[in-house]
Amino acid sequence: MISNRTIATVLAGLVVCSLAVTPVAGAQQSDTEPSLLVELDDSGDAQVTLTMTYDLDTDEEADAFESLVGDEEAQATALDRFEGNMQSVADTASDRTDRTMAVTGQSVSAERQDDVGVLSMTVEWTNFAATDGDDLVVTEPFASGYETDRPLTIVAPDGYQVSDATPAPDSESDGTATWDAGTDLDGFEVVLSADGDAATGADDTGDADDDLPGFGIGTALTALLGIALIARRH
Known part of the structure; x- marks a missing residue:
């Protein structure tokens, strides 16, 4: 039987590495890959979904992840920790934009695909985007020191398109x-x-501030929860 300590270690690893894990070998064989997805509505609120993948190279890692897959309470604990971490990020972004933000956990899923574990967590993030007339503008938490260890995707609300972006996206279609x-x-x-x-x-919004210090989300999570032991990077 997998010990509670092992499960706790897995959960810590899942959350600590949530914004700092690169795609694992074999993930390309699945439709699910590491990503950060921001889906906005026309009020500026967003559903933010983080998808992580993990190599399950050892029996202990595989058994621990299988235990997570079948344990709704453990998944809820992971989502609660992620929600708390994202609220800390939102608090910093709020200070930078002078716009109050709040984060609420929405859903979590865990599944094993061959030798890869896939964990996805979604939070509701209020006031993620600023409103500027009829436009929505996204800056923080990405504008000041965020490092893209996984693809970042912004999805516009129905009836909206990306009219301007800095830097230019690597791919764009149908409001994504x-x-x-x-x-x-x-x-x-x-x-x-x-x-x-x-x-x-880009100069019309006033949200971005070049004088703000860099803010790495992955660094903040690591400081909060310590060293991850499960994620194998490639």
């Missing part, structure tokens, strides 16, 4: 823009405009 892992996002700003509206320049 994606930046590849490793992209320099310093000064990040995305303007989402209702279909038919003119593009809004």
Whole structure:
């Protein structure tokens, strides 16, 4: 039987590495890959979904992840920790944008695909985007020191398109823009405009502040929860 300590170690690893794990070998064979997905509504709120993948190279790692798959209470604990960590990030972003943000846990799923464990967690993030007339503008928490260890995807609400973006996305279609892992996002700003509206320049919002110190989300999570023991990076 897997010990409670082993399960606790797995959970700590899952959450600590939540924004710092790169794709594992074999993940390309699945439709589910490491990603950070931000789906906005027209009020500026967002559903933020983090998907992590883990090599299950040893029997202990595989058994521990299988225990997580079948343990709703353990999954809820992982989601609670992720929610708390994201609220800390939101608090910092709130200070930078002068816009109150709040994070609420929504859902969690864990599944094993061959020798890869896949964990996805979703939170509701209020006031993620600023409103500028009819436009939505996303800057923080990405504009000041965020490092893309996984693809970042912004999805516009129905009836909106990406009208301006800095830096330019690596791929874009139908209101969805994606930046590849490793992209320099310093000064990040995305303007989402209702279909038919003119593009809004990056200097119109006032949300971004070049004088703000860098803020790495992965670093913040590591400081909160310590060293991860399960995630195998490639």
